[in-house]
Amino acid sequence: MSEPAERAKKLDAVDELAGKRAEFVLDDVVYLDGNSLGALPAVVPGRVEDVVRRQWGELRIRSWEESGWWTAPERIGDRIAPLVGAAPGQIVVGDSTSVNVLKALVGAVRMAGEGRDELLVDATTFPTDGYIAESAARMTGRTLRPVAPADVPGALGDRTAAVLLNHVDYRTGRLHDLPGLTAAVREAGAVAVWDLCHSAGALPVGLDEHGVDLAVGCTYKYLNGGPGSPAYLYVRRELQDRFDSPLPGWNSHAEPFGMRTGYEPAPGALRGRVGTPDILSMLALEAALEVWDGVSVEAVRAKSLALTDFFLECVTAYVPEGRVECVTPVAHEERGSQIALRCDDAGDVMKRLIERGVVGDFRAPDVLRFGFTPLYVGFADVERAARVLAQTLA
Numbered sequence: 001m002s003e004p005a006e007r008a009k010k011l012d013a014v015d016e017l018a019g020k021r022a023e024f025v026l027d028d029v030v031y032l033d034g035n036s037l038g039a040l041p042a043v044v045p046g047r048v049e050d051v052v053r054r055q056w057g058e059l060r061i062r063s064w065e066e067s068g069w070w071t072a073p074e075r076i077g078d079r080i081a082p083l084v085g086a087a088p089g090q091i092v093v094g095d096s097t098s099v100n101v102l103k104a105l106v107g108a109v110r111m112a113g114e115g116r117d118e119l120l121v122d123a124t125t126f127p128t129d130g131y132i133a134e135s136a137a138r139m140t141g142r143t144l145r146p147v148a149p150a151d152v153p154g155a156l157g158d159r160t161a162a163v164l165l166n167h168v169d170y171r172t173g174r175l176h177d178l179p180g181l182t183a184a185v186r187e188a189g190a191v192a193v194w195d196l197c198h199s200a201g202a203l204p205v206g207l208d209e210h211g212v213d214l215a216v217g218c219t220y221k222y223l224n225g226g227p228g229s230p231a232y233l234y235v236r237r238e239l240q241d242r243f244d245s246p247l248p249g250w251n252s253h254a255e256p257f258g259m260r261t262g263y264e265p266a267p268g269a270l271r272g273r274v275g276t277p278d279i280l281s282m283l284a285l286e287a288a289l290e291v292w293d294g295v296s297v298e299a300v301r302a303k304s305l306a307l308t309d310f311f312l313e314c315v316t317a318y319v320p321e322g323r324v325e326c327v328t329p330v331a332h333e334e335r336g337s338q339i340a341l342r343c344d345d346a347g348d349v350m351k352r353l354i355e356r357g358v359v360g361d362f363r364a365p366d367v368l369r370f371g372f373t374p375l376y377v378g379f380a381d382v383e384r385a386a387r388v389l390a391q392t393l394a
């Protein structure tokens with residue numbers, strides 16, 4: 001047995017999260033794509049069957065009350081809250097991340113007030129955030145300025161209305177300085193909006209602690225909610241009265257069944273709701289979140305860093321020098337839960353890796369992405385992935 005393989009065995013033996021793997025439906029594939037679509041928690045199929053057969057099939061309309069369908073967006077928001085460091089009453093679940101980016105950004109600009117005419121967006125952002133920021137700027141009559149996250153402090157000023165940033169870069173896995181950047185944005189009198197898609201469920205976020213104003217995130221990556229599971233919107237408690245959503249649907253009305261002509265927003269985080277919630281995927285997500293019972297995000301972060309450190313060590317040990325280049329920062333404070341390797345023929349290499357039972361993904365033009373979900377990825381998986389990568393590249 002190679003030295004890394006022996007070490008993997010020892011690391012798995014002392015891994016306090018190792019038992020969690022049994023709560024997922026997995027086969028002998030090394031699944032390193034949980035940063036794109038999380039694996040299926042074993043509790044979900046039975047719960048979805050109950051929702052469909054009993055709650056919908058038998059109780060039908062009664063389920064809006066009796067099965068708690070009506071309050072699911074805020075109830076599940078409160079279940080996500082501790083995972084992102086938020087007290088209850090500040091998160092609603094629903095719609096896609098893209099839609100929530102629009103709500104958050106337009107809401108942020110409206111909060112910032114008339115005198116501020118510039119919107120800053122992470123120049124390296126996931127594309128949907130950039131497209132929507134451009135539209136939000138047009139809708140609100142502001143100018144959009146793309147800025148690299150590190151340059152945000154220097155770009156802030158009296159003109160800045162809001163800033164949209166990604167906590168972890170989807171391509172490189174770089175973790176941005178949420179506490180520092182949020183403080184800088186707020187000090188400039190602007191509103192900070194964070195996209196947590198690649199951090200929630202993988203590392204501590206500390207929304208309340210760091211004074212984040214608004215945040216959005218998806219639930220199908222590290223939160224394992226399933227394909228297209230609904231996203232969430234966080235609005236800091238002190239700002240909720242001023243949150244003026246660009247999508248004021250009947251579900252966020254103060255009196256949704258009053259059927260009034262004029263819109264009056266509900267109090268609190270409920271203002272982030274729009275229309276009828278997507279109950280089937282929402283309740284699948286609620287079941288999926290049960291795997292977090294008894295798990296601390298700090299333990300997840302510690303294991304995530306150990307996994308990514310170990311992967312880099314194994315890649316160094318096995319892969320011929322110069323064949324791949326790591327584009328993920330080595331410093332822990334700058335690393336999310338993925339490793340991105342630049343490689344000449346990355347698309348083809350990833351296809352061959354998948355054929356050999358190591359599933360990551362490819363991002364154009366030349367990046368191999370490997371996501372490490374501490375709840376179900378072990379150290380032996382990591383060693384095998386690096387070994388198969390080396391064989392594939394040989």
Ligand SMILES: Cc1ncc(COP(=O)(O)O)c(C=O)c1O
Nearest residue numbers: 096097098126128170195197218
């Ligand atoms: C950082 C980031 N933001 C936004 C999105 C888009 O989310 P959705 O397609 O659910 O709207 C993604 C999807 O992967 C993402 O990674």
